[in-house]
Amino acid sequence: xxxxxxxxxxxxxxxxxxxxxxxxxxxxxxxxxxxxxxxxxxxxxxxxxxxxxxxxxxxxxxxxxxxxxxxxxxxxxxxxxxxxxxxxxxxxxxxxxxxxxxxxxxxxxxxxxxxxxxxxxxxxxxxxxxxxxxxxxxxxxxxxxxxxxxxxxxxxxxxxxxxxxxxxxxxxxxxxxxxxxxxxxxxxxxxxxxxxxxxxxxxxxxxxxxxxxxxxxxxxxxxxxxxxxxxxxxxxxxxxxxxxxxxxxxxxxxxxxxxxxxxxxxxxxxxxxxxxxxxxxxxxxxxxxxxxxxxxxxxxxxxxxxxxxxxxxxxxxxxxxxxxxxxxxxxxxxxxxxxxxxxxxxxxxxxxxxxxxxxxxxxxxxxxxxxxxxxxxxxxxxxxxxxxxxxxxxxxxxxxxxxxxxxxxxxxxxxxxxxxxxxxxxxxxxxxxxxxxxxxxxxxxxx
Amino acid sequence: xxxxxxxxxxxxxxxxxxxxxxxxxxxxxxxxxxxxxxxxxxxxxxxxxxxxxxxxxxxxxxxxxxxxxxxxxxxxxxxxxxxxxxxxxxxxxxxxxxxxxxxxxxxxxxxxxxxxxxxxxxxxxxxxxxxxxxxxxxxxxxxxxxxxxxxxxxxxxxxxxxxxxxxxxxxxxxxxxxxxxxxxxxxxxxxxxxxxxxxxxxxxxxxxxxxxxxxxxxxxxxxxxxxxxxxxxxxxxxxxxxxxxxxxxxxxxxxxxxxxxxxxxxxxxxxxxxxxxxxxxxxxxxxxxxxxxxxxxxxxxxxxxxxxxxxxxxxxxxxxxxxxxxxxxxxxxxxxxxxxxxxxxxxxxxxxxxxxxxxxxxxxxxxxxxxxxxxxxxxxxxxxxxxxxxxxxxxxxxxxxxxxxxxxxxxxxxxxxxxxxxxxxxxxxxxxxxxxxxxxxxxxxxx
Numbered sequence: 001x002x003x004x005x006x007x008x009x010x011x012x013x014x015x016x017x018x019x020x021x022x023x024x025x026x027x028x029x030x031x032x033x034x035x036x037x038x039x040x041x042x043x044x045x046x047x048x049x050x051x052x053x054x055x056x057x058x059x060x061x062x063x064x065x066x067x068x069x070x071x072x073x074x075x076x077x078x079x080x081x082x083x084x085x086x087x088x089x090x091x092x093x094x095x096x097x098x099x100x101x102x103x104x105x106x107x108x109x110x111x112x113x114x115x116x117x118x119x120x121x122x123x124x125x126x127x128x129x130x131x132x133x134x135x136x137x138x139x140x141x142x143x144x145x146x147x148x149x150x151x152x153x154x155x156x157x158x159x160x161x162x163x164x165x166x167x168x169x170x171x172x173x174x175x176x177x178x179x180x181x182x183x184x185x186x187x188x189x190x191x192x193x194x195x196x197x198x199x200x201x202x203x204x205x206x207x208x209x210x211x212x213x214x215x216x217x218x219x220x221x222x223x224x225x226x227x228x229x230x231x232x233x234x235x236x237x238x239x240x241x242x243x244x245x246x247x248x249x250x251x252x253x254x255x256x257x258x259x260x261x262x263x264x265x266x267x268x269x270x271x272x273x274x275x276x277x278x279x280x281x282x283x284x285x286x287x288x289x290x291x292x293x294x295x296x297x298x299x300x301x302x303x304x305x306x307x308x309x310x311x312x313x314x315x316x317x318x319x320x321x322x323x324x325x326x327x328x329x330x331x332x333x334x335x336x337x338x339x340x341x342x343x344x345x346x347x348x349x350x351x352x353x354x355x356x357x358x359x360x361x362x363x364x365x366x367x368x369x370x371x372x373x374x375x376x377x378x379x380x381x382x383x384x385x386x387x388x389x390x391x392x393x394x395x396x397x398x399x400x401x402x403x404x405x406x407x408x409x410x411x412x413x414x415x416x417x418x419x420x421x422x423x424x425x426x427x428x429x430x431x432x433x434x435x436x437x438x439x440x441x442x443x444x445x446x447x
Numbered sequence: 448x449x450x451x452x453x454x455x456x457x458x459x460x461x462x463x464x465x466x467x468x469x470x471x472x473x474x475x476x477x478x479x480x481x482x483x484x485x486x487x488x489x490x491x492x493x494x495x496x497x498x499x500x501x502x503x504x505x506x507x508x509x510x511x512x513x514x515x516x517x518x519x520x521x522x523x524x525x526x527x528x529x530x531x532x533x534x535x536x537x538x539x540x541x542x543x544x545x546x547x548x549x550x551x552x553x554x555x556x557x558x559x560x561x562x563x564x565x566x567x568x569x570x571x572x573x574x575x576x577x578x579x580x581x582x583x584x585x586x587x588x589x590x591x592x593x594x595x596x597x598x599x600x601x602x603x604x605x606x607x608x609x610x611x612x613x614x615x616x617x618x619x620x621x622x623x624x625x626x627x628x629x630x631x632x633x634x635x636x637x638x639x640x641x642x643x644x645x646x647x648x649x650x651x652x653x654x655x656x657x658x659x660x661x662x663x664x665x666x667x668x669x670x671x672x673x674x675x676x677x678x679x680x681x682x683x684x685x686x687x688x689x690x691x692x693x694x695x696x697x698x699x700x701x702x703x704x705x706x707x708x709x710x711x712x713x714x715x716x717x718x719x720x721x722x723x724x725x726x727x728x729x730x731x732x733x734x735x736x737x738x739x740x741x742x743x744x745x746x747x748x749x750x751x752x753x754x755x756x757x758x759x760x761x762x763x764x765x766x767x768x769x770x771x772x773x774x775x776x777x778x779x780x781x782x783x784x785x786x787x788x789x790x791x792x793x794x795x796x797x798x799x800x801x802x803x804x805x806x807x808x809x810x811x812x813x814x815x816x817x818x819x820x821x822x823x824x825x826x827x828x829x830x831x832x833x834x835x836x837x838x839x840x841x842x843x844x845x846x847x848x849x850x851x852x853x854x855x856x857x858x859x860x861x862x863x864x865x866x867x868x869x870x871x872x873x874x875x876x877x878x879x880x881x882x883x884x885x886x887x888x889x890x891x892x893x894x
Contacts, residue, residue: 300757317746
């Protein structure tokens with residue numbers, strides 16, 4: 001095995017360790033204690049002796065609901081959990097699984113949204129706590145539009161915004177004002193019953209108002225913020241008429257605002273895991289393999305290809321000068337980049353990150369970079385991301401492939417299909433954003 | 448002084464330390480020894496007992512020639528050194544100073560080019576060594592076009608390429624094939640006299656074929672590479688006709704190629720300082736102030752605003768989680784980014800880097816980021832760069848300024864003129880690329 005292949009193997013092993021460490025069922029079992037009456041988490045207590053309802057939204061909702069049902073046993077009166085299409089089955093007793101669309105909301109998302117709202121009403125009527133389990137993707141996977149706005153309108157809007165380069169936070173400021181569920185409205189519906197939200201965070205900085213569009217936390221954004229996002233990304237003209245009309249009514253005070261800070265004293269939220277949880281485990285794992293390891297940041301954002309170039313330049317510097325770490329070195333980061341689509345190709349932000357990095361590290365022995373969506377999904381492709389090394393570009397050129405042309409055309413998926421390097425995992429049962437790994441190997445260690 | 452102001456002060460002090468450490472006169476005096484006959488540098492020896500000629504090209508040419516004249520004394524028979532318009536005067540005895548344009552070559556550049564070539568011829572005729580002192584900017588500041596191509600053609604082409612987003616390396620692959628000086632041709636002219644090149648590097652990875660367009664090193668690029676750059680950045684149609692015609696003649700073998708690897712055995716080049724030289728000094732300086740410090744990379748490239756976001760995210764992570772360093776922390780990097788101009792504003796790559804970083808660190812106490820061109824110049828402005836802190840964006844908003852709009856319009860210069868934050872140094876007598884500094888202060892230390 002040459003040194004690049006070894007570096008590549010290390011990068012892949014680290015990604016898998018990240019996924020393992022971010023497994024929400026494991027995190028819930030570790031952090032949530034139940035004595036038959038009191039549920040304890042992170043120093044907080046909720047009395048669930050009289051029963052509780054569960055609303056689990058997002059890509060990791062199934063495993064999270066399963067874990068909480070196991071912990072609480074018969075105290076669970078019912079609830080709802082969203083599942084990704086094609087996701088592994090989960091064993092739920094009283095919580096109803098609903099297959100829902102992502103990244104585009106679909107009919108399943110509507111059903112999940114209705115059931116979630118009904119579950120919150122039931123918790124209020126029966127005077128028992130509502131336990132909300134949130135993970136990324138919850139925004140699309142549970143949806144209940146405001147009157148006059150159809151699911152088709154929301155789908156068209158989501159498509160527009162995802163293509164526009166708007167951040168998740170900006171997209172959600174819009175979605176919250178078009179939903180009866182989001183921006184704190186789910187918790188407002190359960191009021192005055194206690195609402196405990198346990199969060200697997202896929203949002204940089206763990207902003208609870210952003211994760212799954214914050215159905216249980218106050219919403220600092222306003223109708224005019226939502227309109228401003230449409231304007232800033234030039235989609236105001238293309239956006240469905242009923243959407244714009246509703247937001248404008250909201251601006252004039254003719255539609256109810258989302259609950260603002262201070263208005264949800266029945267609601268409490270705890271982050272049980274996030275990108276940094278995974279990065280810390282990856283760092284320890286790398287050190288166990290004999291590498292020096294450094295976590296740069298769990299909040300890498302911006303244009304995917306540019307972030308990929310920066311990580312590559314750090315990795316090359318480590319190889320060249322021993323900064324920021326002497327090799328053998330592992331550089332870890334995480335976050336969520338965006339892709340401004342200019343070409344007509346097929347790809348995802350992680351594959352594009354990796355392709356840009358590959359171009360920077362072309363020809364470098366012992367160097368590998370990998371990028372992967374922790375949920376196992378990267379853009380509209382069947383890959384979770386890609387791993388590249390110093391041999392990737394020379395191999396591409398041998399095959400007559402021009403890497404820069406594929407990057408220009410946003411065609412990273414096709415590039416890796418031809419040259420090799422796809423990471424394919426299927427749904428991973430977790431979702432804590434993306435992982436980026438850079439490896440500088442000096443000699444192979446026997447595993 | 449609040450903590451942001453302190454962080455800002457630290458960032459500025461570090462930048463100045465970087466400039467000091469990269470002073471080429473100091474570096475030459477430290478590294479070059481002369482015993483009246485033999486000049487020794489980095490383990491190499493050149494016999495200059497019988498005299499030598501000097502060709503000093505680039506933004507730091509004046510101070511470099513001055514230092515070498517002081518070291519060699521009367522052994523210097525003559526030569527030429529380019530000066531920036533408005534640069535501080537230098538004391539030269541036998542070396543002729545020529546004021547030349549940058550980034551656009553001008554009539555002065557032509558004169559410098561002619562003198563440089565004549566100096567190389569004289570070294571060959573008199574059988575004495577040619578000492579070439581190179582620094583960034585040399586490519587524009589000394590120019591001697593191939594027959595049929597005018598300075599106006601070269602200026603138009605340079606403008607086109609600088610605006611296109613092409614890298615310095617790519618721009619130079621074109622320039623080398625339109626010049627009688629570059630791509631190794633200066634050293635070929637002096638052959639068989641020895642040519643010693645001392646380099647203050649402003650190119651990531653110190654690629655000697657790229658710095659000042661490599662007048663004394665073999666040129667691996669070809670006429671068809673040059674044409675391909677024009678094509679890749681979509682400027683083939685707009686490029687001056689004589690340029691395209693000449694490059695096409697070259698492709699057909701009707702114009703002489705630049706000397707290729709293996710063809711310049713009279714030539715030797717030594718890097719006396721680069722971006723990393725400065726970063727290392729900055730790191731030591733930061734540690735002396737009680738900060739933990741880390742050099743991420745001296746080869747940061749890509750889109751300025753995206754690199755700024757990444758540095759900001761690393762700085763925020765340090766503040767939030769103590770990764771990659773526990774505060775008080777300084778994160779250092781260097782390199783050279785590019786700006787893809789989409790708006791109509793005024794700015795430079797470092798000001799744009801800083802503005803993008805400011806948006807990311809908005810509201811964060813004790814955090815500052817600064818970016819600066821080590822030569823004291825940032826784009827077509829009178830600023831060297833900018834420093835921002837957690838208060839920059841709140842201050843802008845108080846003033847009714849929308850930072851994102853200024854960033855979108857590539858109008859960073861105007862933003863900082865209104866909000867404050869410009870770093871103005873004037874020419875610094877050095878040029879080792881750009882410096883990027885992130886600071887997380889925890890408490891003020893008395894200086």
